[in-house]
Amino acid sequence: MATFDLKDKTILVTGGGRGIGREIVRNLAGLGAHIIIVGRNQADLDQVAKDHPGQITTLSADLSKQKDVDRIIAQISKDHPNLSVLINNAGIQFVANLLSDDTKANIAGARTEVALNVDALMSLTIGLLPVLKAQPQAAVVNISSGLAIAPKEDAPIYSATKAAVRSFCMGLRYQCQTDAPHIQITEAIMDLIATDMTRDYSDGAMQPADAAKALVDGLQAGKPAIWIGRTKFLRIINLICPPLARKILR
Numbered sequence: 001m002a003t004f005d006l007k008d009k010t011i012l013v014t015g016g017g018r019g020i021g022r023e024i025v026r027n028l029a030g031l032g033a034h035i036i037i038v039g040r041n042q043a044d045l046d047q048v049a050k051d052h053p054g055q056i057t058t059l060s061a062d063l064s065k066q067k068d069v070d071r072i073i074a075q076i077s078k079d080h081p082n083l084s085v086l087i088n089n090a091g092i093q094f095v096a097n098l099l100s101d102d103t104k105a106n107i108a109g110a111r112t113e114v115a116l117n118v119d120a121l122m123s124l125t126i127g128l129l130p131v132l133k134a135q136p137q138a139a140v141v142n143i144s145s146g147l148a149i150a151p152k153e154d155a156p157i158y159s160a161t162k163a164a165v166r167s168f169c170m171g172l173r174y175q176c177q178t179d180a181p182h183i184q185i186t187e188a189i190m191d192l193i194a195t196d197m198t199r200d201y202s203d204g205a206m207q208p209a210d211a212a213k214a215l216v217d218g219l220q221a222g223k224p225a226i227w228i229g230r231t232k233f234l235r236i237i238n239l240i241c242p243p244l245a246r247k248i249l250r
Contacts, residue, residue, distance in 0.1 A: 007032040015090030017044030023212030063120040073127035087141045088121040093158040117161035139184040191229025
């Protein structure tokens with residue numbers, strides 16, 4: 001397990017303007033990295049750039065839109081051929097009862113969740129692998145969740161997207177171990193984090209700053225999986241008694 005020095009590295013963080021992403025950027029900036037941040041709200045991105053002068057490049061995009069994802073891949077490949085790390089942090093969660101809520105709204109919400117949480121993450125990773133492969137050392141960090149292990153009743157689509165991310169990480173890691181061992185593939189398994197996305201059920205949630213530090217520490221340590229917060233215990237519970245893990249998260 002090789003350690004990863006982030007000083008002077010060029011790092012792309014999606015969803016870098018708010019929440020966990022903003023805290024990840026703060027940690028990376030403190031280590032001397034140059035960070036490219038992608039988000040929908042230019043004002044949020046500008047504030048992050050103001051907080052870390054000279055270290056931030058901002059790119060405005062809605063990653064739930066395929067054309068924006070393709071544009072970011074092309075722009076990064078052209079303008080930042082020294083990109084060493086991709087952190088796929090952007091994500092969205094809708095709470096929905098698929099049996100009793102509005103069917104059209106549920107379909108629209110599901111499509112948005114899959115587009116951002118799965119399609120954008122996989123497309124950015126695949127699209128930027130040639131750039132990453134050209135570096136002496138590179139890494140991809142994909143953020144999943146404890147819900148990848150056991151789903152939550154009121155967020156079945158989100159849970160399914162995080163399970164897909166988990167499986168994608170494992171499969172891609174196998175390929176990199178065979179064909180590009182200098183590319184580290186890391187899954188960050190998140191606890192419930194106190195962000196705008198979780199404001200309706202954030203009692204006992206982990207603070208974004210603590211989650212971000214754990215992620216960056218794990219990246220530096222070269223960990224293939226970073227179990228953040230209470231997911232460390234969830235991992236053990238799931239190994240011993242999977243039905244109990246499912247009951248806890250439901």
